[in-house]
Amino acid sequence: MNMELWYTEKQTENHGITTKITDTLYSEKSEFQQIDVITTKQFGRMLVLDGMVMTTDVDEFVYHEMISHIALNTHPNPKKVLVVGGGDGGAIREIVKHAAVEKAVLAEIDGGVIESCKKYFPEIASALTGNPRVDVQVIDGIKHIHDHKGEYDVIMVDSTEPVGPAVGLFEKGFYQGIHDALKPDGIMVAQTESPWFNRDLIKRVFKDLKSIFPVTRLYTCSIPTYPSGLWSFTIASKQHDPLEVDPAKIKDLGTKYYNAEVHHAAFKLPNFVAELTRD
Amino acid sequence: MNMELWYTEKQTENHGITTKITDTLYSEKSEFQQIDVITTKQFGRMLVLDGMVMTTDVDEFVYHEMISHIALNTHPNPKKVLVVGGGDGGAIREIVKHAAVEKAVLAEIDGGVIESCKKYFPEIASALTGNPRVDVQVIDGIKHIHDHKGEYDVIMVDSTEPVGPAVGLFEKGFYQGIHDALKPDGIMVAQTESPWFNRDLIKRVFKDLKSIFPVTRLYTCSIPTYPSGLWSFTIASKQHDPLEVDPAKIKDLGTKYYNAEVHHAAFKLPNFVAELTRD
Incomplete structure (x- = not known):
């Protein structure tokens, strides 16, 4: 795939971060929330719950x-x-x-x-x-x-x-x-x-x-x-x-x-x- | 205008911020660099030089x-x-x-x-x-x-x-x-x-x-x-x-x-x- 994919999180109504991704490793709706694991270029693997970054390999x-x-x-x-x-x-x-x-x-x-x-x-x-x-x-x-x-x-x-x-x-x-x-x-x-x-x-x-x-x-x-x-x-x-x-x-x-x-x-x-x- | 406009800055090759804007107040190429002044919802007015945030009213x-x-x-x-x-x-x-x-x-x-x-x-x-x-x-x-x-x-x-x-x-x-x-x-x-x-x-x-x-x-x-x-x-x-x-x-x-x-x-x-x- 030659498309550049970027994950963008609106951290407030009016502001957010955007980060280049290479993979979606996991995506599931649990009983409680949406769980996603993506691979980013800048921060390594990133855990996202309900569209909010929870943790990344790098930080x-x-x-x-x-x-x-x-x-x-x-x-x-x-x-x-x-x-x-x-x-x-x-x-x-x-x-x-x-x-x-x-x-x-x-x-x-x-x-x-x-x-x-x-x-x-x-x-x-x-x-x-x-x-x-x-x-x-x-x-x-x-x-x-x-x-x-x-x-x-x-x-x-x-x-x-x-x-x-x-x-x-x-x-x-x-x-x-x-x-x-x-x-x-x-x-x-x-x-x-x-x-x-x-x-x-x-x-x-x-x-x-x-x-x-x-x-x-x-x-x-x-x-x-x-x-x-x-x-x-x-x-x-x-x-x-x-x-x-x-x-x-x-x-x-x-x-x-x-x-x-x-x-x-x-x-x-x-x-x-x-x-x-x-x- | 009803479009939502967002300014996105790639702070590195792979990561950046994106912020909602309401106005472009000024845009000029000086002898040295591109100078832009925009109004953002989150940070007030923002000075951008060559595509990089220099300062904002809020921070x-x-x-x-x-x-x-x-x-x-x-x-x-x-x-x-x-x-x-x-x-x-x-x-x-x-x-x-x-x-x-x-x-x-x-x-x-x-x-x-x-x-x-x-x-x-x-x-x-x-x-x-x-x-x-x-x-x-x-x-x-x-x-x-x-x-x-x-x-x-x-x-x-x-x-x-x-x-x-x-x-x-x-x-x-x-x-x-x-x-x-x-x-x-x-x-x-x-x-x-x-x-x-x-x-x-x-x-x-x-x-x-x-x-x-x-x-x-x-x-x-x-x-x-x-x-x-x-x-x-x-x-x-x-x-x-x-x-x-x-x-x-x-x-x-x-x-x-x-x-x-x-x-x-x-x-x-x-x-x-x-x-x-x-x-």
Whole structure:
């Protein structure tokens, strides 16, 4: 075929990215969403759910390292960790790099995401098979946290955008449920979209979490295939503060983005982002 | 007109952005390059030179603050400042916020850029007219620095991509010329493209500057309309180190991105960026 094919994602009503593709490897409508796997020239293989880029071979390390290591290095002894969503397995792969972790549970509602990632993103999904510390469950995360009160040291909300199956994962009631599923010194972290394009959402989530947890902080990182290229996470904690972590105690786990300096610098927000955390 | 018009920029051979437009305000081929001004829904007015986004109403503050304030706050008394390129005037606008600055010279090769920005981006170009501390020259920056040895405290290279009229602004000989146009404690800073897409260029520029200046450092910021959304600047200094600036001494100049914490955090690089600065 001599046609040039480009995949274009409208990331907002008025703006998006366009990227050259060489292959469509997989395309299926699961019970929950449309799952597509394409091969791009710039970013390697790309997972697209309901028309939104979830992860790519080239830049996946940023999101997966940054959702995982800040919370795990803030908790002094994270034995039991839950990922809600995250069916690609990237967060789980980072979590099991921490020796303290005895059990990493994945609660992903869509088994189709898990299976397609095992097949087409073997490096991202590497920890989902054959790892005795990993427990993969195809289940609604909201139900899972309801059934596991006071069990977890760290819970990560690795969700899609707040449309479709993930809507409930951005609601205050869900955050209260996470609070209750955490141990008395537990920590949660959630992906909270772009500080450029999703300002109202970030403000609302921050306010909701602040009303539930004593410590709530916003941090950012650079993800080129995500809307605006700047992405935010909100971390909320019952006791431990990510800003009080001693950089000298952060171990080198072979990461490509995260390091002891990035741990702290990620919380130093530009003024237009910092204002989202103020009442 | 009921057609939906979208402007698509191929930022690399294989990837780009696409953005909805409502107007083409200006389109002209100058002696040096194609100049277009369009109105976008997401980012307001957008200046496009030779098919590449230079600046937009919505995100311009990031680039202009971040090319200016780090160098100006690193120099203890920046009296005379030169901008090479930067015909939109955004860097000059930030520079004159510093009370120490007595003279800010703009050396822009293309008078067409200056005139179209005065007309279509009045807020960005605000300091280009009627400011006695500002000297706007339509001249080749390479010639200007050659004729002004040892004159400047700070020189900023606010160039387009290293194609067309800006090729010479990424060459080692030019950096040596800047070195010679600086006073004995002078500082230079240059925009050096994306750490995701322009890795060889960043490495080369860093190495070249390190061979000329005793202090050379790389820093980044988030610019959604630039390739990958992550942008780099390289700062090189004869004496003063941006890392040694006391945050308590950084004045609030009403910036929207830059602040005392960002000043230092911008230099804390993710591993995949930090490696570009190592031999």
